[in-house]
Amino acid sequence: MLKRSFFQRINAQLVAGVSFLLLSFSVQSADYVAIQGNTFFSVLSGSELKDSAKVSDFYMRSTPVTNAEFLAFVQKNPKWQRDKIPTIFAESSYLQAWANAEDIGSGLQKERAVTNVSWFAAQAFCASEHARLPSWYEWELVAAADEHRADARSDPQWRARILSWYSAPSDATSNQINSVPNYYGVAHMHGVIWEWVSDFNALLLSADSRNQGDPDKLKFCGAGAISLQNKENYAILMRVALLSSLTGASTTANLGFRCARDVNAEMQIQKNKSKK
16 A cells, blocks of 8 residues: 555545535536456565555546546636646646637647646546546556456557557647547556546655565655566556656646546435436
8 A cells, every 4th residue: 555645635635625615516427437446466566465456446437537528627616727726736837738728729629638737636626526536556457457358467469559659759639539448448548648646646666675565665766666576567667657756736748637436426426316
C-alpha cells in the first residue's frame, strides 16, 4: 500500500467540499464499468507475495473525460474556469488549448480527451459525478489488460505494442476517443493521454531496492528504483516517472484524467435512477 501523503489528505477534503457544493446538480450520465478487484504484482511491489497489491471492486469510466464534458462542468462551476481558478490550483497553462474560458473553439474537437487539467480540477470534476480519481493500483490493474486478458503484461508482443503507442509523435488526433475497449470494457488506457491518479504524489520510491514494498520507506527516486526488477514494463514505468515529477497544480499538454467510483456510490446512483 502506498504511504498516505499530503495530497491524499487534501484530496479527501477537496472531494467532500466539492460534493457539497454540487448537490444541486444532477450526476452526469457517464459510462462507468464494473472492475473486479484482484491481488496482483504492481511495478511498485517487491518480489515477495506479501508485497503484492490488493484492489477492491470498483467502477471506472470507460473513456477519459472529454473537452465537451469538462466544458459543461466549468460552465456549471465557474470557479474552475481558467480565468477564475486560483494559481495554487492550476498553472498558467490550464486549459490553454481552449479558445477562451467558456469556449473550446472550432479548432479543438469536443470529443477529444481534455488535457492541460490540474489534479485539483480533475478531482473536482470527478466529485461532480459522485466519483473520484482512481488510485495508482486501480489504474495499473485495469491498464494491465488487453482486449482478451485481465493481465497481458507477460506478453512481449503486448508490451511492444504499448511501447509503440508511447513512442509515436503527438499530433492533432492523438487523444481522439475511438479505440477498442480492453478486457474490462475500458478504453484508452494507453496511447491517448497520460492520466492523473489520486495518489500520484505517493509514487515516491527509494533507490535502495531492499526498501521496496515497504510503504514506510518509500522515498523519492522516480522510476529508476523499480526499473531493475520491472524493466520489461517500461511503458508503465514511464508513467510512474512522469507522475512522480508533478505537483497538484501541474497542467501539461498530454495530461488528462478519468474517474472511478466506489461500489457503494455506484449502487446509490443506480438506486436513485431507478426511482425516476
